[in-house]
Amino acid sequence: MSTSVGQSKVRVDAYDKAAGRAKYTDDLCDKSALIAKILHSTIAHGLVKSVDTSAAEQIPGVVKVITCLDVPDYKFPTAGHPWSTDPAHQDVADRLLLNRHVRYYGDDVAVVVAEDEVAAMQGVRALKVEYEEYPFVLDAQEAMADGAPQVQEDFPGNILAHTSIRKGDLEKALQEPGLIKVEGWYDTPTVQHCHIENHVCFASMEAGRITVVSSTQIPHIIRRVVGQALGIPWGKVRIVKPYIGGGFGNKQDALYEPLCAYLTTQVGGRLVKLECTREETFVSNRVRHAIRTHIISWVRSDGTLAARKFEAFSNQGAYASHGHGVVAKGMGAFPQLYPCDNVECDCWSVFTNRPAAGAMRGYGIPQAMFAGECHIDDICLSLGMDPLEFRRRNLMPVGYVDGFSKNELYDDTFNQCLERGMEVIDYQRKWKAYQNQTGPVRRGVGMAVFWYNTAVWPISLESSSCRMVLNQDGSLQFQTGETEIGQGCDTAYTQMVADAVGVPFEDVHVISSQDTDVTPFGTGAYASRQTYIGGFSIMQTGLLLRQRILNYAHELTRMPVATLDLSDGRIIRKGDGRVLMTLGELATEALYSTTNSQHLTAESTAQIKSNAYSFGCSIAEVEVDIPMCKVKLLNMVNVHDCGRLINPALAEAQVHGGMSMAIGYGLSEELKFDPKTGKPLNNNLLDYKLSTCMDHPDLEARFVENLEPTSPYGTKSLGEPPACSGAPAIRNAVLQATGVAVDRCPITPHVLFEAFKEAGLITD
Amino acid sequence: MSTSVGQSKVRVDAYDKAAGRAKYTDDLCDKSALIAKILHSTIAHGLVKSVDTSAAEQIPGVVKVITCLDVPDYKFPTAGHPWSTDPAHQDVADRLLLNRHVRYYGDDVAVVVAEDEVAAMQGVRALKVEYEEYPFVLDAQEAMADGAPQVQEDFPGNILAHTSIRKGDLEKALQEPGLIKVEGWYDTPTVQHCHIENHVCFASMEAGRITVVSSTQIPHIIRRVVGQALGIPWGKVRIVKPYIGGGFGNKQDALYEPLCAYLTTQVGGRLVKLECTREETFVSNRVRHAIRTHIISWVRSDGTLAARKFEAFSNQGAYASHGHGVVAKGMGAFPQLYPCDNVECDCWSVFTNRPAAGAMRGYGIPQAMFAGECHIDDICLSLGMDPLEFRRRNLMPVGYVDGFSKNELYDDTFNQCLERGMEVIDYQRKWKAYQNQTGPVRRGVGMAVFWYNTAVWPISLESSSCRMVLNQDGSLQFQTGETEIGQGCDTAYTQMVADAVGVPFEDVHVISSQDTDVTPFGTGAYASRQTYIGGFSIMQTGLLLRQRILNYAHELTRMPVATLDLSDGRIIRKGDGRVLMTLGELATEALYSTTNSQHLTAESTAQIKSNAYSFGCSIAEVEVDIPMCKVKLLNMVNVHDCGRLINPALAEAQVHGGMSMAIGYGLSEELKFDPKTGKPLNNNLLDYKLSTCMDHPDLEARFVENLEPTSPYGTKSLGEPPACSGAPAIRNAVLQATGVAVDRCPITPHVLFEAFKEAGLITD
Structure with a gap:
């Protein structure tokens, strides 16, 4: 060879x-295309009583107005999952092309198709919608409470799903004397993918079939979803995917392809283009699940784990999209990463009146690692133990086999990755040097590991x-x-x-x-x-x-x-x-x-009937300006064992990108909502603080190449892992620097202000 | 099934x-494309001494000027034939992308690439070419004469190829006493395909490879020719063929795809479109070979054939294109259609200073059938024999097998087709009724059969x-x-x-x-x-x-x-x-x-290592206005045995189209050249008398379905055959009506005027 x-x-x-x-979707769209623009809901929850289209239809250039009262009654799922012929494994079908029951501020109510963009926008503005407003709920745990507004008719109590893992006997384990109980709640934010190219698609008909050209990650899946949404045989649909300007999971969903496909059927097969603005992309595409995690560990004084409890509340937003898979994947990591004989895990995916949460780089693991790895350092803080030592003692040992996925840890990957990372960042020296600092500006180092399953077998088809x-x-x-x-x-x-x-x-x-x-x-x-x-x-x-x-x-x-x-x-x-x-x-x-x-x-x-563990770690060094409540990231390294590197330069680039996302997740990014109206407050790239190279130190990527035995080329996942462990490493570095264990990300000045106040580091 | x-x-x-x-090539071309326009030679033969591009390059919007002095020195063939790894079976490579030695009025000298069509045309007009003029020759037999201008350097005497068929012993056969010698010369014109959509292509580069979208019949062959013309590996070329608006053989040639592909390489891979005007299509694409055929038959008084001689002089024009295959196919029909023990056939393809002749619907058979079937009626005129009777007696008998192609006549196809056709047109009654007419306006019926080999095995790969x-x-x-x-x-x-x-x-x-x-x-x-x-x-x-x-x-x-x-x-x-x-x-x-x-x-x-005979006939009824020298086609029927009909309605449409072409060929179409300059005189659809439905009677198509045993679906060729026998049927009907045996087509008033004068039917 x-x-x-x-x-x-x-x-x-x-x-x-x-x-x-290179040609992207919009480059390929003929200039003769009709333009579709969507009218989005301006309330967070309610019912569309009527839509007056008469003014819009009078606007020169407006070709067609379709409202939520017109669309076909085929509920369809949007998640980019392989189809299953087993109904129990099918994604939840909970939306129509346009929705009369609007479930979040930004939901799709009507669409105007016009000869050009100006006419389409004029048409949208001329639509008059009469709503019946309902109370709304934005928080997952509040949505689970009795009497909370009901987001989806078929899910009383707003619980999309609840799953559990039980191992050993927690009750019995807790009877062991001398256990130290460490408890924490950890909050992660709603964030958006912010790929460069907004979602765009265009559709037309030939020979009685619909062609959709789309900026998507999943063309064959989109074909199926379009077929479902329009109630037509899937072979009548053709999807073409050109180059796309990023997706990060947002485009692992059927976004507006079904609607665009439907629109061409309503204008005689003419070419119709539907392009999202950035503002729409933030709200009316998909977001990452905000997950609140509650962890309790009962630890022995020697630093071993006696028992653990894990609860996660995942904010699903208004539609099921990828649904429960995200938080369930995160929960799955918990008992495997730090094996413990007695574990109770529960997680809930809960509908709220926020934008629908779907897949985003990491698929539940960034949230789970933030909670889990912060919690490890919280344990160490309680025990007065070195976080490196604790991890070495408790992390999954070589030879560990997961019963469900059959994944095995073949090599001493964790220690190899940690050694490599510590060397790059001179961790050991700095860890000692940064103990017992005083003064307004302090430094710290922190680490976090991650666990990632490659691909979806055995949960789904591969x-x-x-x-x-x-x-x-x-x-x-x-x-x-x-x-x-x-x-x-x-x-x-x-x-x-x-x-x-x-x-x-x-x-x-x-x-x-x-x-x-x-x-x-x-x-x-x-x-x-x-x-x-x-x-x-x-x-x-x-x-x-x-x-x-x-x-x-x-x-x-x-x-x-x-x-x-x-x-x-x-x-x-x-x-x-x-x-x-x-x-x-x-x-x-x-x-x-x-x-x-x-x-x-x-x-x-x-x-493919196998899967492979992918592991690694992040180590971060920060400088915290306590009076300014400001974190400056000084150094950061990610080390990955993704098996054999197919292309080292591309692998490095992949890691750099993921680290950048992790930095934004850790320090600045959060999509915020007005608690009074449910309206998104910063759905644009000015107010949403996306991490940029201005916020980064030099990003260091390193690799440990343990060839994956189940893989033809010895390789395993590297796409999402780089985004998984950065945020908790930063948080743990802040913890070393200040002694303050922040319980949420992003760690903005506002968060630190409250935390430092509570810790007595600053006063009002 | x-x-x-x-x-x-x-x-x-x-x-x-x-x-x-439905999207055709031009529909698919992005509006940002650069436009290429060609400067064509304004002399019929000569050498480009210089091209002054300075004025053109000053024109705003002109991006690039390429002249015949700039292009790479890779000679390439253009014929749409399967490639052969045997050099003896490869097509003649006799042209460059642009030609310094210009060989016909309309040859390609230079090209201007500009931001828009206006700038490109202004650029073309601003080019100043200095020629060294050579003498030129337009007629094939004149081009064969000593001292004729030499069109292609590598072909002294202008003979591209000469092939022969010999059977029996002509010399000996002629010694048989009592033979009647019938001799004729038959001329067919230069015509053009006149498909609705002119040739158009556009090219761009991605990933170091060239994509050409083209209105072509032969995408995989074009890929190879572009590779040859540019001297690059064939895998670096990608050809896309959308719907095309007809081709009829003109687009069975590499036309401007190689040039267009080259142009994109000269403008950094930008999109370049090259679209022919109708005037360019007539002259600078391909035309049908004008062939002059000389036939002598030595016939016994009982109407059997003792010996035959066939000579055909094919006007190849300036470039080899499909070359000798066209006239050779026509010659191949001669000894098979009316088998005779003693036959001598020769044919020559001869370069002249006319537009290059290539493939056109029928590929030599329309010319050969015009000559051969006119000659059959000329024999009957000499013998005083019924043309139907003569054909019944002499046509290929059931069970006939051709030694080379292994084709076999399995059924009594000819009689079945003739019977069917005569019935439709009431031939027998009319044939009798139209004997011995007098007066200025007379009617006649005439017939002609055809022979067509399906596909190209065993000459080439199938x-x-x-x-x-x-x-x-x-x-x-x-x-x-x-x-x-x-x-x-x-x-x-x-x-x-x-x-x-x-x-x-x-x-x-x-x-x-x-x-x-x-x-x-x-x-x-x-x-x-x-x-x-x-x-x-x-x-x-x-x-x-x-x-x-x-x-x-x-x-x-x-x-x-x-x-x-x-x-x-x-x-x-x-x-x-x-x-x-x-x-x-x-x-x-x-x-x-x-x-x-x-x-x-x-x-x-x-x-596929088989081939199949396809047969049929045309029967025409005309009314001839002798003083007006005008033929009116009253009725026409084509009968085809193309094996099983896959789709009867489409088969009928195919036949109608071919009959229309045959009518134009017989009565009106000819691309004419100024004998003083070689300039084409009527290269537009106003002056070139294309046959239209205004010139047609109701076209009758009938079929005899003898399943072809070698074919999986029992079918054989029907694409070209409908164009093959119409013209001689019309000519033979004119012969019955007037007694005048016209020796050429199209049978225009000008031709009839001379013929009727010579026959004494009219006077000056």
């Missing part, structure tokens, strides 16, 4: 993206398909249903294909765009699955193509197939290493042979 | 084309590939490299796929557009090959998919595969006919099964 994998190849799309040649098409020059095209969303998987795949088939990197042409009509089935970008899962089908299909090539080489040379090799695009006789022909010569002969003409291609589906 | 095949299904693209929703992709609802997509060019093959293929797999017609979604990156290899629309050749791969791939479906049905039902059937989209237990599940249920389970997930698809290449 040659060795594209492992090299820092330049991204296959680098030049086109840098030069502005399969991936791909196809390879050989050209006359020995180069080949590669198609897969898995999606490039900016993370670089096209480049990683190109490297993997090159090695699987035996051709140079430059000879693999990846088809970046998915078209559900012709692209082999794959569920798309989520769960940090693609390199791991896609690897199975790439290896399998590559070997299939390779075998067909060698079989044809046998036809041409009469050499037994077993004596032939394909390497670096050349057919080689293994015995003496002689190059018998180039792959281009073989491919040309195969295509044009009047004896045996064959277009050499290969296609296959791989079903 | 269900029965989509044989039904007059509505075209799959009917509604979109009628509603203007292979076809396709792919089928099953959807969750049991519908499927179908991809093939063969191309819809307006003739309706998408619909015919949909019917064939439906029957091969066992699904309803409505559940087959044909992917009309070809994209060489992902579309299985197929050479495209020419040689009336697609329904015949494509049928092999459709049947093969359909059965492959069907087998995979039934194998999966076995997984789900445990019923032996052999006891299961797939019909009308349902899995059926053969024993009792019970429907076990729908295909949609099976496909959904297969895709989402957590036990065995499979995306059910199938792809295969079929290589």
Whole structure:
């Protein structure tokens, strides 16, 4: 096998993206498109009694007005999950294309389709909606209380789901004498993905079928959801996904594709474009779940865990979207990361009158790690124990196997990652140096680890398909249903294909765009699955193509197939290493042979019935200005064991991006709502304090490459993990610096002001 | 097998084309495209000494000027033939992207790329070319003469090729006493295809590769030619073919795709569009070969053929394009259609300073049939014999086998076709009634038969590939490299796929557009090959998919595969006919099964090593106004044996279109050149007398369905045959009406004026 994998190849799309040649959804939309604009609810909860469309319909250029009173009555789910034929495993279908029962400030009430954007906006403004207002609730625990407003008809008490984990016997364990009880409540905020490209899609009809071009992470899933939402056979829908400007999970949901698809059917199949503004993206797409976590640990004085209790209340917002999976994944980490004989875990996903929460990079793990890793340092504070020591003693040991996922910790990953990270940041020296500081400005170091399951098996289906098409020059095209969303998987795949088939990197042409009509089935970008899962089908299909090539080489040379090799695009006789022909010569002969003409291609589906742990840690160094209530991040390192690195440079970039998100999560980002109206207060990039490079120190990324045995290429997840442990590392560094254990993120001056006051560090 | 095949299904693209929703090349071109305009030669023959580009480059909006002095030195062929790895079978490479040695009035000298069309045209007009003029020659036989101007350096004497057929012993045969010698010269004109959509293409670069979207019949071949012309690996080129507005063979050539591809490389990969005007299409694309044919038959008084001699001089124009294949195909018909023991045939393709002649509907057969079938009636005139009787006696007998193609006449096709046609037009009664007319206005009936070989085997490669992709609802997509060019093959293929797999017609979604990156290899629309050749791969791939479906049905039902059937989209237990599940249920389970997930698809290449005779006839009735020298076509019928009709309505439409072309060929169409300058005189649709429905009687199409044994669907060629026998049928009807044997087409008043004068029917 040659060795594209492992090299820092330049991204296959680098030049086109840098030069502005790469085409994104809006670039591809014909200028003749009709423009759709949505009227959003201006109340947090209520019923639309009527919509007066008459003024809007008089506006020149307005072509069609559709209201929540007009849309078809097919409830549909939006989560980007693989479909299941088992109704018990299907996502909750709880919304229509437009909603008469509006459930949050920003819900979709009506839409105006017009010849241009100005007319569409004028039309939206001219609509007159009469609401019957209901009381609303914004907090998950308040929504669980008796008499709370009911958000979704089918879910009395607003509980979308409640699941539990029980291990050992908590009651009995608590009878052990001398246990120290450490209890904490930890709050994480509603945040938004803030990908560069807002969601945009356009739809038209040909031959009685609907084509939607969309900025999505999950084209094959969107096809299914559009079919469900419109009540039409799924084969009548075609989804095309061009390059997209980021998604981070927001585009792992059906956003406005179903509505846009419906609109084209209402205007005779004409092209209709629906593009979200940033303000809409913040509120009317998806957000990350705000989760409140309650943890109690009963610890022995030697720093071992006797018993633990975990409760998480996940703010689902108004619609189920990804639903309970997010908080349940976070809860799943709890008993595995620090194994303990006696554990009780419960989590609830609760409907509120906030924007719908869906998938976001980390999928419950950033919240769970914030709570869990803050709590570890809180334990250490209670015990007077070194957090590093506590982690070394209690973290999942080598050889640990999870009974459900069958995941195994094969290597001493945690210690390797921590050692590596501490070295980079000179942790041990600083930890000692920063003890017992006084004065207004203090420094601290802190750490946090994370746990991440790769892909979704065994909870859901994992399969991936791909196809390879050989050209006359020995180069080949590669198609897969898995999606490039900016993370670089096209480049990683190109490297993997090159090695699987035996051709140079430059000879693999990846088809970046998915078209559900012709692209082999794959569920798309989520769960940090693609390199791991896609690897199975790439290896399998590559070997299939390779075998067909060698079989044809046998036809041409009469050499037994077993004596032939394909390497670096050349057919080689293994015995003496002689190059018998180039792959281009073989491919040309195969295509044009009047004896045996064959277009050499290969296609296959791989079903994956494994999963892999991905681990790592963050270590942060901060300087806290106590009177100013301000945290300055001085240094930060993430160390990851994601198995073999397909492309080290891209892996590093992936980690940098995740660290940036973690910094914003830890220090500045929160989507706020007016408690009196439920109205979002900062749904724009001026008032929402997105983390930028101005807020970052140099970001350090390091890797520990323990090859993952279950993976064809030895790799496992790296997409989401970098966003998981940064915030608690920062919080724990603040704790070392100040002795104050903040119970929430983001750790803004407002939060520190209250915390420092309470701790007596400052006064009003 | 269900029965989509044989039904007059509505075209799959009917509604979109009628509603203007179907997208053609220009519809798909982004409005930001740069516009390329070509400077064409204003002399018929010479050398470009210099091009002054300075004024053009000063024009605002002009981005780039490329002249014949700048282009790379890769000579390339343009013919839409399958590539051959045998240099002896490769097409002649005789042109560059722009040509310094200009060889016809309209040759490509320079190109201006500008921000808009106005600037591009201003730029073209501002170019100053200095020529060294050479003498030129427009006639093929004159070009063969000693001292004629030499058009192509590598072909002294201007002979591109000369081939011969020899059978028996002509010298000896002529010694038979009592033979009647009948000799004729027959001239056919230069005509142009006049498809509705002029050739247009646009090109851009991504990831170091060039994409060309083009109105072409042959996307996979264009990919190869662009690679050759630019001297780059063929895998660096991607061709996309949308719907096209006709081609008729003109787009079975690389037209401006290579130049357009080159231009994008010269402007940093920016999008460049090159669209031909109608005037350019007439002259600087391709035309039909004007062929002059000389036939001598030595006939016995009983109407049998003792010996025959055939010579054809084909006017190739300035570039080889399809070259000798056209006249050679026509010559090939001669000894087969009326078998004779002693035959001498020769044909020459000769370069002249006219536009390059390429493929056009019929590919040499319209010319050969005009000469051959006129000559048959000339024989009958000499013998005083009934042309019907003569044909019955001498036409290829049932059981005839051609040694080279292995084609066989399986049925009494000719008599069946003639009988059917005569019945429609009441031929026998009219033939008698129209004998011995006098007066200025006379009527006549005439007939002509044709012979057409389906596809190109054994001269060239015949292979076809396709792919089928099953959807969750049991519908499927179908991809093939063969191309819809307006003739309706998408619909015919949909019917064939439906029957091969066992699904309803409505559940087959044909992917009309070809994209060489992902579309299985197929050479495209020419040689009336697609329904015949494509049928092999459709049947093969359909059965492959069907087998995979039934194998999966076995997984789900445990019923032996052999006891299961797939019909009308349902899995059926053969024993009792019970429907076990729908295909949609099976496909959904297969895709989402957590036990065995499979995306059910199938792809295969079929290589075809057979060919099939396609036969038929035209019968025409005319009224000739002798003083006005005018022919009015009163009635016309074409009868075809194209094997099984896949779609009778589409077959009829195909025949109507061909008959219209034959009428224009017979009566009005000719591209004329100024003998003093070589300048085309009527390269526009006002002065070029294209046949329109105003010139037509009701066109009658009839079929004789003798199933073709070598064809999976029993079908054979119908694309080109309708254009082959109409012109000589009209000429023979004029002959019956007037007794005047016109020796050329089109039979315009000018031609008749001379002929009637010579015959003494009119005086000056």
